[in-house]
Amino acid sequence: MAESSTQVRPGGRSAKVRAAVHRAVAELLAEEEAETLTLPAVAARAGVHPTTLYRRWGSTAQLLNDVATSRFTDDLVVPDSGSLEGDLQRWLADVATDVADPDTLALMRATIGSGPAGGCACVEDRHRQLGAIIRREQERGGAALDVESAADFLLGPLYYRAVFTAEPASADWARTLVSTYLATLRTS
Amino acid sequence: MAESSTQVRPGGRSAKVRAAVHRAVAELLAEEEAETLTLPAVAARAGVHPTTLYRRWGSTAQLLNDVATSRFTDDLVVPDSGSLEGDLQRWLADVATDVADPDTLALMRATIGSGPAGGCACVEDRHRQLGAIIRREQERGGAALDVESAADFLLGPLYYRAVFTAEPASADWARTLVSTYLATLRTS
DNA sequence: AAATTATCGCACTGATCGTTGCGTTAGTGG
DNA sequence: CCACTAACGCAACGATCAGTGCGATAATTT
Structure with a gap:
């Protein structure tokens, strides 16, 4: 057989170290400036x-x-309320409360600055979740929405407020965002 | 008279140094990773x-x-095409072509990571420009739009695409964004 | 249970960063 | 033109970062 050259070993100690390091990054990012986040400090x-x-x-x-x-990844359960509007409202409200947390926001901002240009780990899973909601609506016999377009009009304003402005993005506001978006689709 | 304690001196040399440093930051940010942007390197x-x-x-x-x-700041002239839709379309198309530039985008992303949480230098002037367009429409006798809401639906999707995804935000797409936004306002 | 080896801790080194004191250059006002 | 001083260059210094070789620990397989 063709054995792998380096055999990974995710046993107890490595997992402990990994968890401790992740927790340390979150803590330092929450209390310090992103500038001071060096490897020795972590x-x-x-x-x-x-x-x-x-x-x-x-x-x-x-x-x-x-x-x-x-x-x-896998931090939000995709709801199944029976209708597209219900699913989107519950999901986007969860996303809103998630990014309203200062610690989460600090991690997002730091990742934007350090990550590769184009494509951020913060939104990849969000697109997957949104795709799952839309696909389920299709299986119900509903309309076939475009995932990218929905992300633009739902995640766009939400993340814009969170990252660029100082105003909070509440869960209620997220729900109204879904309502106006679906209303726009019906009229067009 | 109450003299200022420190007398500023923005003469030829200081301005030259400032310009050279600004240009160096833009160049390094365009070609290197944001990690290597240290003061000695600049x-x-x-x-x-x-x-x-x-x-x-x-x-x-x-x-x-x-x-x-x-x-x-003062990088975009606020147009006056005679109508609200024309003004918004021309302005947002200019913003789209601006953030489509990789160098500009790199500066934005780096500023997000380093800047203070909440309120970014990238969007402050954008809000002023949008406010000027909306105020002019009011002086024409048109509707009184909310600046924050307009920023959410116009700048939100645009900046979301630029920062989080790898897809380009074209000027044409920005124009359709304005059309759908104004259509939403009329139906509601 | 014993052997294997991925992973971690430790000690050490070179490189770079961040800061300070001092002399020089060059804008600014008299 | 001359005095004044803000702003810059220079040299030196700790402090911290980034990397390497080696032995110890513990997860995994036989």
């Missing part, structure tokens, strides 16, 4: 030797990307 | 001693903020 907070971070992640950008992907 | 590219940067700006965050504010 290591000191996590109670881990700095060498481990240099070996496993290499740079703060890759570490932030890892933290963001594991933080923003 | 100083070397600008042909200026690092001490000058430490004294005048202090940190990369403040330098980026300074570059962003001078880059995104």
